[in-house]
Amino acid sequence: MTKKIVVTGIGATSPLGGTARESWDALLAKESGARSLTHDWIEEYSIPVTFAAEAKVRPHEVLERPVAKRLDPSSQFALISAKEAWADAGEPDVEPERLGVDFATGIGGVWTLLDAWDTLRDRGPRRVLPMTVPMLMPNAASAAVSMHFGARAYARTVASACASSTESIANAYEHLQLGLADVVIAGGTESAIHPITLAAFSSMQALSKRNDSPETASRPYSVDRDGFVMGEGAASLVLETEEHALARGARIYAELAGSGVTADSYHITANDPEGHGARRAVELALHQAGAAPDEVTHINAHATSTPVGDVAEYAALRAVFGERVTEIPVSATKASTGHLLGGTGALEAVFSIYAIAERKAPPTINLTTQDPAIPLSVSPESVALGDGAQLAVSNSFGFGGHNAVVAFRSA
Incomplete structure (x- = not known):
């Protein structure tokens, strides 16, 4: 029998705020987390892109120094968001063998790895x-979270580029359905605003070059979009079976109704221009949710602000929703947060949950002139979602052709 999986806790540390609520409030206020970087290495290495969306609250302001010293920044962010989500869920009383962790990263401990290389060389x-x-291993964040909370059911790591944390949430859904745990901490993290990643993404022409205006650089769907903005941070969800949540009297934000994971098998960096894999991921998520496309009331799009990627996602959505795709409120929240790579899906899941819980689709900033080739219903202001049942989908697509989509239903 299919179990109902619910969200009882959320946490985030992002370019918009040090908590989930602060991040959501700043998103609604149309703030941007992007800003010019002042690090010495920008000038030292002549990095061509001189801005990014760094986390608003630095980990050392939150974590105890002995804990922080033993963790790469990516794991620090992960632990911060997981602790917030756990507290938000009311610190569930669950046997260690019934508590699992599904936590993701796209790159892992790049700062630790390259700092160690500098030390070795010098x-x-x-x-x-x-x-x-x-500290550098990709599963370090999952391990840190599991050890902090004593999770002994399992601790698993997904590394599927920018689809990573959405895939981890999908995995958590499956693991709860399989009975491997009663409660799962799921999410993703990234801290890769580093000279090598900025230089590499710049070299492949993936980043926006608007050094003179960082706050307006990420502009999904605009005719003049020119690339994404690097971001960092983490987000976490506490997921549990509805039976377990009700038994302990937990507050329920939303139902994790379904998920879909597919592969393009097309190109190592480029999306399938027809969006076939992305379309199937959305369809699988809706099928698992037992929902028809016309039930969807909100979409949090992947929408990285790249010229090709935004069009490919539109093709996928058009294939699923038909003409109605021009009516469903769509939010492209990377315009505000930047792109958190392996952490981005979890953060956008948090925003999707807030959206249906508060019945408000967040605004998409920096939308100057919308590309006529992408006629989605994207608003520079918040949009009321109405009083009826809500069903939101959140899309994530990553290098390597990884596609992951999750669907949330109002509680």
Whole structure:
């Protein structure tokens, strides 16, 4: 028998705020998390893109120093968001063997890895920190979260580029359905605003070049969009079976109604221009939710602000929703947050949950002149979602052709 899976806790630390609520409020206020970078390495390495969306609250302001010292920044963000989500869920009383962790990253501990290389090159092997490998490994965030909460059911890691954390949420759904746990902490994290990643993304012409106006650089669906803005941070959900949540009297934000994961098998960086894999991921999520396309009331789009990617996503949505795709309120929240890579899907899941809980689709900033080739219903202001049942889908698509979509239904 299919179980109902519900969201009972949310947490986030993002370019817009140090908590989920602060991030949501700043999103509604049409703030931008992008700003010019002041690090010495920008000038030292002549990085061509001099801005990004760094997390608004730095981890050392939140975590105890002994804890932070043993974690890469990506794991620090993960732990911060997971602790908030756990507290928000009322700190569920669950047996360790019934508590699982599904946590994702796109890149992992890039800061730890490259700092260690600098140390090796400049000071020799004896000065490389003994904790280097445990800090840089992609599963470090999942391990840190599981150890902090004593989760012994399992601790799993997904690394599927920008689809990573949406896929982790999809995996959590499956793991709860399979009975592997009663409660799961799911989410994703990234801290990769580093000289090498900025230089590499710049080299492939993926980043916006608007150094003179960071706040308006990410502009999904605009005719003059020219690339994405790097972001960082993490977001977490506490998911549990409805039976377990009701038994402990938990507040329920929303139902995680379904998910879909597919692969394009098309190109290592480019989307399938017809959006076939993305379309199937949306369809699978709706099928698992037992929902028809005409029940969807809100879409949080992947919408990275790249010239090709935004069009491909529109093609996928048009294939699923037909003419109605021009009527469903769509939000492209990366315009405000930047692109958190492996953490972006979890953050957008948080925004989708808030949207249906508060019946308000958040605004999409920086939409100057909408591309006529993408006639979606995108608004620069918040849009009321109405009083009826709500069903939101949140899309994530990553390098390698990874597609992941989750669907949330109002509680």
